[in-house]
Amino acid sequence: MGTLFFAMSGALAAAEHNEEHDWFGAGFIGFITAIGGGSLRDILLGSYPLVWIGDLMFLYVILIGIVLAGVFYNLLLKLRKTFLLFDTLGISLFTVLGTEKALRFGISAEVAAMMGMFTAVMGGVIRDTLINEIPVIFRKEIYASACLLGAAVYLLLSKLQVERDICFLIAVLVIVLVRILVVKYHISLPKFKRK
Amino acid sequence: MGTLFFAMSGALAAAEHNEEHDWFGAGFIGFITAIGGGSLRDILLGSYPLVWIGDLMFLYVILIGIVLAGVFYNLLLKLRKTFLLFDTLGISLFTVLGTEKALRFGISAEVAAMMGMFTAVMGGVIRDTLINEIPVIFRKEIYASACLLGAAVYLLLSKLQVERDICFLIAVLVIVLVRILVVKYHISLPKFKRK
Amino acid sequence: MGTLFFAMSGALAAAEHNEEHDWFGAGFIGFITAIGGGSLRDILLGSYPLVWIGDLMFLYVILIGIVLAGVFYNLLLKLRKTFLLFDTLGISLFTVLGTEKALRFGISAEVAAMMGMFTAVMGGVIRDTLINEIPVIFRKEIYASACLLGAAVYLLLSKLQVERDICFLIAVLVIVLVRILVVKYHISLPKFKRK
Numbered sequence: 001m002g003t004l005f006f007a008m009s010g011a012l013a014a015a016e017h018n019e020e021h022d023w024f025g026a027g028f029i030g031f032i033t034a035i036g037g038g039s040l041r042d043i044l045l046g047s048y049p050l051v052w053i054g055d056l057m058f059l060y061v062i063l064i065g066i067v068l069a070g071v072f073y074n075l076l077l078k079l080r081k082t083f084l085l086f087d088t089l090g091i092s093l094f095t096v097l098g099t100e101k102a103l104r105f106g107i108s109a110e111v112a113a114m115m116g117m118f119t120a121v122m123g124g125v126i127r128d129t130l131i132n133e134i135p136v137i138f139r140k141e142i143y144a145s146a147c148l149l150g151a152a153v154y155l156l157l158s159k160l161q162v163e164r165d166i167c168f169l170i171a172v173l174v175i176v177l178v179r180i181l182v183v184k185y186h187i188s189l190p191k192f193k194r195k
Numbered sequence: 196m197g198t199l200f201f202a203m204s205g206a207l208a209a210a211e212h213n214e215e216h217d218w219f220g221a222g223f224i225g226f227i228t229a230i231g232g233g234s235l236r237d238i239l240l241g242s243y244p245l246v247w248i249g250d251l252m253f254l255y256v257i258l259i260g261i262v263l264a265g266v267f268y269n270l271l272l273k274l275r276k277t278f279l280l281f282d283t284l285g286i287s288l289f290t291v292l293g294t295e296k297a298l299r300f301g302i303s304a305e306v307a308a309m310m311g312m313f314t315a316v317m318g319g320v321i322r323d324t325l326i327n328e329i330p331v332i333f334r335k336e337i338y339a340s341a342c343l344l345g346a347a348v349y350l351l352l353s354k355l356q357v358e359r360d361i362c363f364l365i366a367v368l369v370i371v372l373v374r375i376l377v378v379k380y381h382i383s384l385p386k387f388k389r390k
Numbered sequence: 391m392g393t394l395f396f397a398m399s400g401a402l403a404a405a406e407h408n409e410e411h412d413w414f415g416a417g418f419i420g421f422i423t424a425i426g427g428g429s430l431r432d433i434l435l436g437s438y439p440l441v442w443i444g445d446l447m448f449l450y451v452i453l454i455g456i457v458l459a460g461v462f463y464n465l466l467l468k469l470r471k472t473f474l475l476f477d478t479l480g481i482s483l484f485t486v487l488g489t490e491k492a493l494r495f496g497i498s499a500e501v502a503a504m505m506g507m508f509t510a511v512m513g514g515v516i517r518d519t520l521i522n523e524i525p526v527i528f529r530k531e532i533y534a535s536a537c538l539l540g541a542a543v544y545l546l547l548s549k550l551q552v553e554r555d556i557c558f559l560i561a562v563l564v565i566v567l568v569r570i571l572v573v574k575y576h577i578s579l580p581k582f583k584r585k
Binding site: 014015020022023024025026027028029043046048049053056059070073129131132 | 384
């Protein structure tokens with residue numbers, strides 16, 4: 001489901017950025033957005049085969065996402081708010097699943113949290129780099145940092161022997177909640193450069 | 196030969212994009228263009244060592260390509276049409292060879308076709324990202340999609356037990372033909388965004 | 391130490407490029423700058439686990455670098471010249487260490503020199519691509535080429551059976567010296583495109 005949504009959001013972002021994108025171009029960008037984060041994580045970990053190479057289902061889910069995005073283009077742009085919720089659910093799930101996968105490689109919790117965050121946000125970073133925009137995570141309020149926080153919560157609860165499903169749920173909730181509060185109240189982190 | 200040409204086209208594109216590029220900068224971009232697509236394919240497949248790391252010949256072929264591009268710079272820019280043909284031959288060969296290599300890793304035909312296309316076009320995508328342009332595959336008419344079609348033709352004929360050399364030849368011809376027709380008649384895919 | 395410096399320079403470059411970067415954004419870019427070159431080298435070589443994934447120390451050194459860069463932001467910008475020296479020391483060390491690591495994989499000297507250069511400069515290339523600038527190595531005078539020269543010197547001396555520590559020292563000195571001369575006398579390589 002996260003994959004489906006990411007493919008849709010990638011294709012939409014491409015089409016919005018440049019009206020001239022044809023179906024192939026928008027689809028290509030949707031594809032990269034959907035697999036980018038997970039692929040980067042797997043390459044960094046040396047985990048082969050990559051998920052979408054080993055399991056054909058991903059390719060078809062992405063294809064469906066792209067077609068849906070193309071067919072319901074105008075409708076989807078109107079549903080911005082629903083969209084935001086989907087995006088938030090998408091990054092929450094990707095973060096926790098990515099963190100869990102990384103842990104299975106016997107790496108430290110700190111690095112696992114980064115891998116979870118990468119899984120969630122790097123697809124979008126690659127997408128934005130390809131369409132020549134400043135990546136979204138540097139433009140948006142608290143986004144990747146919310147993922148990192150969620151991953152940290154998951155790892156902390158895990159260490160406290162909390163059951164896996166509960167860790168999972170709480171971590172996802174934390175990310176979703178932080179994102180909703182951030183968007184609603186325009187919260188942002190302190191600037192790096194002092195005025 | 197595909198590698199030689201890609202190195203030349205990369206160095207030329209770099210120099211055209213920015214007059215200030217020195218030999219090293221243009222050569223660096225030529226190098227990345229030549230090895231980018233194949234390297235990405237091999238990294239995604241987990242196929243080590245990468246072709247150009249295992250076989251020194253590639254490095255020297257690329258070097259020759261860059262020197263040729265520099266020495267015959269003005270001549271080559273005049274020969275745009277010949278150039279286009281070389282580019283088309285380059286992507287055709289890379290597509291089919293990339294698809295064949297991917298198949299040897301026991302992956303599905305669908306993913307193999309994508310790998311063939313990646314081999315052909317991703318060197319150019321990385322080149323364009325580095326010189327800060329919208330990647331060529333999103334600007335040019337039917338380009339990467341022609342590669343995907345060629346790969347599909349190859350895989351279909353292969354499945355029908357057609358001899359390998361004939362599959363190879365037909366797939367290359369399909370890509371070349373599609374590209375020639377597309378450029379000649381300015382054919383393009385339907386836009387993703389409806390007006 | 392090279393890692394520490396690269397993290398600082400990455401965070402500073404990010405903050406200078408765009409005043410709006412928050413701590414997380416600048417830190418993220420600092421992190422990528424610090425690990426980018428080495429990670430790319432390890433992925434190209436198929437060397438797992440990546441250095442910073444296997445050894446948690448790197449993550450903390452990077453964190454310290456980012457915090458230092460943030461706290462002493464104004465001071466550091468005034469110390470431009472010291473900064474340049476640090477950068478030069480950083481790329482020198484990274485080049486030679488990268489070359490040595492590549493050699494351990496039994497690859498040819500030519501490819502090992504390229505890997506050394508990649509280790510030194512690709513973190514900066516990725517950083518510049520992310521913040522949407524033309525990569526520094528295509529803007530700066532003789533930079534990556536100095537690294538390549540230093541790697542060549544190292545490999546040559548190594549072949550002549552010179553002791554490792556002396557090879558190391560001379561190669562680092564060559565890079566530092568070339569960079570200092572280049573910056574002082576504004577030396578540049580010949581342009582690729584003839585006027």
